[in-house]
Amino acid sequence: MNTPPxxxxxxxxxxxxxxxxxxxxxxxxxxxxxxxxxIVDQASTDGSVEYFERNYPEAILIANSANTGFTGGNNQGMxxxxxxxxxxxxxxxxxxxxxxxxxxxxxxxxxxxxxCGPLIRYxxxxxxxxxxxxxxxxxxxxxxxxxxxxQEPMSARYQENRNTTAAHGAxxxxxxxxxxxxxxxxxAFFIYYEEYDWSIRIRNAxxxxxxxxxxxxxxxxxxxxxKDNPFRMKQMSRNRLWLSRKYLSPFRFLLAxxxxxxxxxxxxxxxxxxxxKFDLAAALLIGSYHGVFSPLHFQK
Numbered sequence: 001m002n003t004p005p006x007x008x009x010x011x012x013x014x015x016x017x018x019x020x021x022x023x024x025x026x027x028x029x030x031x032x033x034x035x036x037x038x039i040v041d042q043a044s045t046d047g048s049v050e051y052f053e054r055n056y057p058e059a060i061l062i063a064n065s066a067n068t069g070f071t072g073g074n075n076q077g078m079x080x081x082x083x084x085x086x087x088x089x090x091x092x093x094x095x096x097x098x099x100x101x102x103x104x105x106x107x108x109x110x111x112x113x114x115x116c117g118p119l120i121r122y123x124x125x126x127x128x129x130x131x132x133x134x135x136x137x138x139x140x141x142x143x144x145x146x147x148x149x150x151q152e153p154m155s156a157r158y159q160e161n162r163n164t165t166a167a168h169g170a171x172x173x174x175x176x177x178x179x180x181x182x183x184x185x186x187x188a189f190f191i192y193y194e195e196y197d198w199s200i201r202i203r204n205a206x207x208x209x210x211x212x213x214x215x216x217x218x219x220x221x222x223x224x225x226x227k228d229n230p231f232r233m234k235q236m237s238r239n240r241l242w243l244s245r246k247y248l249s250p251f252r253f254l255l256a257x258x259x260x261x262x263x264x265x266x267x268x269x270x271x272x273x274x275x276x277k278f279d280l281a282a283a284l285l286i287g288s289y290h291g292v293f294s295p296l297h298f299q300k
Contacts, residue, residue: 003127004034005108007100008083011091013041014074017048019220020091024056032100036060038077042067069190070169077203083176088185090170090225092220094123102214103173106161114207115174115199117167118215119158130219132158133211134166138196139282140248141256142264145196145242148211164211165203169195171217178207186299191231200247230279237265241291246298257292 009027013020020039026035038061041049049063062076075086085107089095103116120131131148135203139145147168149158155194172195182201199209244256265288272281 004032005030005104006036006082007035007085007087007104008077008081009035009087009089010040010074010077010081011089011092012070012077013044013048013052014067015044015048016091017044017051019044020048021051021055023089023091023093023095024059026094026097029097030095030100031098035100036081036083038062040068040073040077040082042069042073054248055115060223067086069187070188071185071187071191071194075187076186078179081176081224086174086176086179088169088172088174089217090219092123093120093170094218094220096216102212106210106212107173110208110243112206112208113210114178114202114205114211115167115172116212116215117164117173117209118171118217120168120170120217120219121154122220123220125219126168127154128152129154130221131168131170131211132213133162133164133293134168134209136165138165138200140244141252142259143193143256144245159213160174162211163208165209166196166199167209170219170221172265173212174202175261178202178205178206181205183299188296188298190235190241191237192235193243196243197246226270226299228277228280230283233280233283234269234290236297237284238289238291238294241288242294242296242298245291245296260288260291 010251011020011023039059040062041064043064043066053060061082078086099118103118105115107113122128122130129149129152131147135145182205186197202209245253248256267283270285
């Protein structure tokens with residue numbers, strides 16, 4: 001009789017032990033037994049480490065002295081993990097009790113499946129979809145990508161598995177053997193757009209990515225960084241250009257830069273200025289500048 005594969009579930013925490021605890025409580029109720037949970041605490045100052053040690057002794061805890069970002073923290077978790085599969089899971093999620101089995105089944109179905117993404121629904125409005133597969137194609141020219149089903153009511157069209165372009169960073173299920181081949185998350189990105197980069201590398205290595213309809217995760221989106229957060233604006237503006245810079249030819253990247261600087265940046269700077277959100281306008285300009293001119297060492 002074959003031993004069930006081990007799944008390593010990696011959660012990051014930064015000063016949000018109550019939010020992370022709700023995710024951990026939902027993981028405790030899951031029906032798949034062969035799993036380990038790894039918490040990577042990103043230098044929290046709210047007593048999170050002691051809280052997890054006291055209340056979740058079954059979890060593996062990594063306590064960082066500095067915030068290493070979404071990419072660095074999850075890479076630390078993967079380096080510590082013993083599983084045959086890794087699940088990079090946002091701490092602002094809660095899961096269905098049986099969400100792991102369909103992911104494992106889909107991944108085991110074909111050796112060319114490299115990664116999977118579950119159905120992700122909004123926690124506050126579970127009748128609406130956030131993710132039911134990647135975009136039709138990853139837009140490297142504009143960096144504007146909309147998940148399949150995003151903000152649409154749940155319907156029958158999202159209840160079948162299908163090959164897709166990308167898995168969502170809130171719940172990215174990937175084979176250890178694939179990570180050993182293509183590499184971990186690219187730490188240059190720190191946070192945002194890293195799941196597109198990882199998905200592209202997985203697919204470029206000849207693997208497929210599967211949206212798994214029978215697995216459900218509920219996401220409390222943007223709990224860590226609010227959408228009007230200048231840091232988020234800077235990271236998003238920079239990283240969308242970095243993704244283009246990493247994969248486009250120099251000529252096509254120049255076209256992408258022209259689009260961003262001639263269309264997207266001026267319109268949004270004017271909009272933020274009209275709203276007196278000058279910090280967001282500055283963050284957009286700084287991020288867009290670094291997206292073009294920062295020296296980089298991308299992970300290939």
